[in-house]
Amino acid sequence: MTSEEVRRIAINTGGGDAPGLNAVIRAAVLSADRRGWEVLGIHHGYAGLLDTSKIETLDLKSVRGITHLGGTILGTANKGNPFEMPMKLPEGSMTEMDRSDEVVENFKRLGLDALIAIGGDGSMRIAQKFQDKGIPIVGVPKTIDNDLAGTVATFGFDTATSVATDAVGRLHSTAEAHERVFTVEVMGRYAGWIALSCAIAGGADVALIPEIPFDIDIVCRKIMSREARGRRFSIVVVAEGARPAGGDMVTQGPKELGREVLLGGIGVQVARQIEEGTGKETRNLVLGHLQRGGTPTARDRVLALGFGAAAVRVIAAGESGVMVALDPPDVKTVPLSVATSRLKTVPLESDIVCTARDIGLCLGDE
Numbered sequence: 001m002t003s004e005e006v007r008r009i010a011i012n013t014g015g016g017d018a019p020g021l022n023a024v025i026r027a028a029v030l031s032a033d034r035r036g037w038e039v040l041g042i043h044h045g046y047a048g049l050l051d052t053s054k055i056e057t058l059d060l061k062s063v064r065g066i067t068h069l070g071g072t073i074l075g076t077a078n079k080g081n082p083f084e085m086p087m088k089l090p091e092g093s094m095t096e097m098d099r100s101d102e103v104v105e106n107f108k109r110l111g112l113d114a115l116i117a118i119g120g121d122g123s124m125r126i127a128q129k130f131q132d133k134g135i136p137i138v139g140v141p142k143t144i145d146n147d148l149a150g151t152v153a154t155f156g157f158d159t160a161t162s163v164a165t166d167a168v169g170r171l172h173s174t175a176e177a178h179e180r181v182f183t184v185e186v187m188g189r190y191a192g193w194i195a196l197s198c199a200i201a202g203g204a205d206v207a208l209i210p211e212i213p214f215d216i217d218i219v220c221r222k223i224m225s226r227e228a229r230g231r232r233f234s235i236v237v238v239a240e241g242a243r244p245a246g247g248d249m250v251t252q253g254p255k256e257l258g259r260e261v262l263l264g265g266i267g268v269q270v271a272r273q274i275e276e277g278t279g280k281e282t283r284n285l286v287l288g289h290l291q292r293g294g295t296p297t298a299r300d301r302v303l304a305l306g307f308g309a310a311a312v313r314v315i316a317a318g319e320s321g322v323m324v325a326l327d328p329p330d331v332k333t334v335p336l337s338v339a340t341s342r343l344k345t346v347p348l349e350s351d352i353v354c355t356a357r358d359i360g361l362c363l364g365d366e
């Protein structure tokens, strides 16, 4: 399909929100408008193509003044994969149902030429399946976790890292005043990008990440060696996916049907073990969704606006089945299959890990 043949496109935001979603929407709508295309906003991820009652036309007025706003004007959901929709059976038990054909029918009925799907790895996997069913899709990589393959960065990560860095920085004074240890549990799911980055930038003493299983004795030794040098406080950043060598990740309960298992709880466990191992008073702080809230950083805004505009250029060029991706200094495309082929975790030999070790940040393994 050429640029002249495109009449109407749609856009949705799926998975956990990330600062910058509204900037992508604004750039996509402005770029589409310049080409004379109509844009429909689909609410609450792919679920909005099942119940189409809330679909709205996005015009220049709808996206005025939203670049700096967190959240998403379209709402989002991290339940609601149309290929595995949770459904209650008459006897009360839950099952999953494939309703993807209804989405395809509605897409055609609405006269749509392409869909811009903004999301993380889960949304890109769904995008790939709909592309295979005939819906032309261009993905936009969003997640604070920065774990999508094929792109150097996802938008949202810089903001989350800045919030976490600020928190680690602020903890220094109270930790020092009380001669305490603080554990700070940060998000990131199975990747340690946020934890490692905020620990380095915020001057923490220990960073525990999923990629490097930790030994609590090594962590305690690091704290006591600081103590011996008169540094009677320590800050330990703990990724929510961190786990002890030979142990498991801590979850907030069993996996619910239709959504990923929720990680969380390792921070307080590490705090208790540090208290036992060092005798030092230890407090735990869980940063949680603060990392996703509020205004995106300038870097995330520029990245998100770039992704939104690029997605429209990709559609205009007749391409689909791809995700826009940062390949500095440009935004390029990668096949959706590349984006979903693996999770981009922190490579053990990478520069960021070497930097951490060189500046004396303990990673719990040596």
Ligand code: F6P
Pocket: 016, 078, 120, 143, 144, 145, 187, 188, 189, 240, 262, 263, 292
């Ligand atoms: O993927 C983004 C993320 O914030 C993860 O870092 C975290 O594990 C998860 O989402 C939390 O999900 P929810 O918003 O459902 O609590």
